[in-house]
Amino acid sequence: MEPTLTKSPLLTGAPAAILLKNTPMIKLLDIEKVYHTDTIETVALNRVNLTINKGEFVSVMGPSGCGKSTLLSLMGLLDEPTGGTIEIDGRAVTSYSDKELARVRNHKIGFIFQSFHLINDLSVLDNVELPLLYRAGMSGKERRQRAQAALEKVGLIARTKHFPSQLSGGQRQRVAIARALAGAPEIILADEPTGNLDSVMGDEIMDLLLGLNRQEGTTIVMVTHDENMAHKTERLIRFFDGSQVS
């Protein structure tokens, strides 16, 4: 926010998107993540400093096991860092309570997992409504309308009553994307969203994310193994062994 204020005189008249791009959305300061198992200690992230600005579409690449998923879970507040500070939209969330964390996850973040993580007992529509279920004061009707709108965007409006087990992998991933979109979050974190899909499906999903970033200014961080996809994004970050290398 402060950078916006100081730079704003220079940027007068610039499109809102550009103005936004100089404001940090996610800031990792000295982030460290160490996993302890019975005997081994794995340093998954080693003193990472990284800023993702508002409206950016960033892709993250690196060999398997270098800490990409760990990085994304920390950004999505799905796990706690061993050390360092995370700021979301200018606020340090590291000391947030369960309730405050839940609120940020619900309002600001939409997560797309590599293995979809749909709830098999729920229909497609109910899966997509899930984030809205935790919004205080939203009526059932509004929840349904928003979920339907999100399904419309991913082209699955005809499948609302199906269950995840009745869908193909690509369709499931699109449901997962619709679920991430339903709450209209400012940030989308996608962990290898096309990793389990064939290239045609992968391209479709990539287009969807690009559209979202361009039209709605959603900040997106995507982990991928696909160079082609990574090059479609504005910024590419490479990781190796728990550290950012470029």
Add this chain to the structure above:
Amino acid sequence: MLFSYLKLAWKVLLRRKFFTFISLFGIAFTLMVLLVVVAMFDYTVGAHYPESRLDRMVFANFLHVKFKDGGNMNTPLSYHLLDKYVRTLRTPEKVAIASNFHATPSYVGNRKLDLDLRYTDATFWQVLDFNFREGKAFQEADVKAAAHVAVINRTTARQYFGTETGVVGRTIVVNQTNYRVQGVVDDVPAMRFCSYADVWVPITTSPDDLQHVQLNGDYLAIILAKSSGDVPAVQAEFERAMKRVPLPDPKGMDYLDLHADRLMASFSRQLMSPLTEYKSDGLELLYPILAGLALLFMLLPALNLININVSRIMERSSEIGVRKAFGATGGKLVSQFLVENIFLTLIGGILGLSLAYVALQLISGSDLLAYARFELNWQIFAWALLVTVFFGVLSGVYPAFKMSRLQPVQALKGSGK
């Protein structure tokens, strides 16, 4: 929110038919057995027709004699003993004396009918409250005059006369003796063994020599206290009176043991005698034993329910992770599983209640137990349901609570397992 939780619970239960079936079956079956057993128990020792004033009643029906050589004798009482030492008590409102019932052959044409016959005094009809379908009880004057009059139950009227109505004034032959029917009452279940019979006649028509001085006989006393609070006073006076009963054979006999017990205690005193050696009514042992058996019986299904619930929630670890990732607080997750568990348990409870109802109808309808009409005990149902809900909630919510405190990634990976 509650509504969407309920909707969700319903969907989950429908989607997981096997789990739902096992859980519901466990809950319903346990509740059913519990309700049936309690209904039978209550039926035997609860305040029911014709002993509806059971809270004011004590029974003297067995005498225990301890011999000096260590031997024991356990026997029903003589009329003389009851008439002289019990009927004369001052604290009770009324004292009824009756014989035990005995199967007595009777004939309708060529058909043999085994009727259970009991000899009673007139007070018997005042202490107990029989429902008279027609006619009335025999009175003091009938007993004094050894009148050959009888009260019969409806089934006997139907079997003997072919009709339940208009039989007052007709003659029934029992034990080769003619009795004029004076009243017809509703059937009394056989477990009420101080009041039950098919035919009741004046005690004075008994072939026994009632005034013969002896201890043992074939009789019992039903004592009605003025109020339930007065029962201890009645029992105290009874104990004092019994001290005055002389030992017929002071050389051979050590002492007499005769008590006025509440119905449950009178059963227990006999049942538990191998353990208590007649030193107490044995309730202090019987109740813990019954409670222990009941707990043991419920333990297995409870463990099963807990096990199923825990593994079910472990299975849903990834669901918990997803919900957390999209903004569920720990509290919301716990409430979700709470609603789900209570919902499931309540369905199981209602199912168990219906099963118990059907089972009791079937048992009542069969001739397994004479004249038995079992009823559901709502209080026990409420308690059992409460216990089930408690286990359901405990077993469902505790693991949900633990998992809701995991980091979302851990739950997503199923680290709960």
